[in-house]
Amino acid sequence: MIYNYLIYRIKSVNEHGVHSPFVYDLLISTIYNKKNFYSYIQIEKMRNTLSLSKHQIECIDLGAGSLVNNSTKKSIQTILHSASKSPKYAQLLFRLVNHFQPDTILELGTSLGISSAYMASANSKSKFISIEGCKEIAIVAGQNFKQLELKNVEQVIGNFDEVLPDVLKNINQLDFVFFDGNHRKEPTINYFRQCLEKASEKSVFVFDDIYWSAEMTEAWEEIKNHEKVTVSLDLFYLGIVFFRKEQLKQNFIIRY
């Protein structure tokens, strides 16, 4: 990861280094937008409360696991610190959803619902579905959504391998997907391929932790080189792909 990060720091560029009007506009309007939105305050208040909770819950890890703590009983504060996206990246997800206004959003990996809350609140008219395999964590996430009065969140509890096909059956078009669970190569590629079936050329897919492991780095390489992907943005901790047909294929490494 350190080696990959050094390469990223050397190769990454800001808005002055990109020649695509689409990417330039996205950087200026959204990715580098420092404006504070009202939802940020509410969700960060909730994060603070969760960070104080020593309440222990049973965790079943169906994914690649955490590099920090793999025990089955974990406190809410431990789960929060090891799994939830930081404000910097969760707020970027908010801005991306706010910018693209997707009708249907899917998240793989709810955990305590921090990133879900950001995305669901960025477009309250969207249909927002989030899948989580660990029931007890999903219950806490559900309480958090209630507390934030998020009415557009639909939770699905189950292993992605088992429930994703059924979730996708009930969706006509997927406009935005955040892949944030089971950070292994084959499952990630498999979920990507399934979601691709429901993608349009306006869809946006975001992948978490693309350099988390050698397997994830390989998965990201394969995804960004997929024939249907025309533009990819590598922000090191997140990878974003687009399917815009009018665009020449280009992979950007963006300083973030």
Ligand SMILES: C[S@@+](CC[C@H](N)C(=O)[O-])C[C@H]1O[C@@H](n2cnc3c(N)ncnc32)[C@H](O)[C@@H]1O
């Ligand atoms: C990194 S956390 C998600 C964090 C969350 N998106 C956020 O930023 O607030 C990943 C979650 O995915 C769940 N997960 C991993 N593999 C899974 C699988 N195969 N099926 C269902 N859930 C899975 C884990 O239980 C964990 O809660």
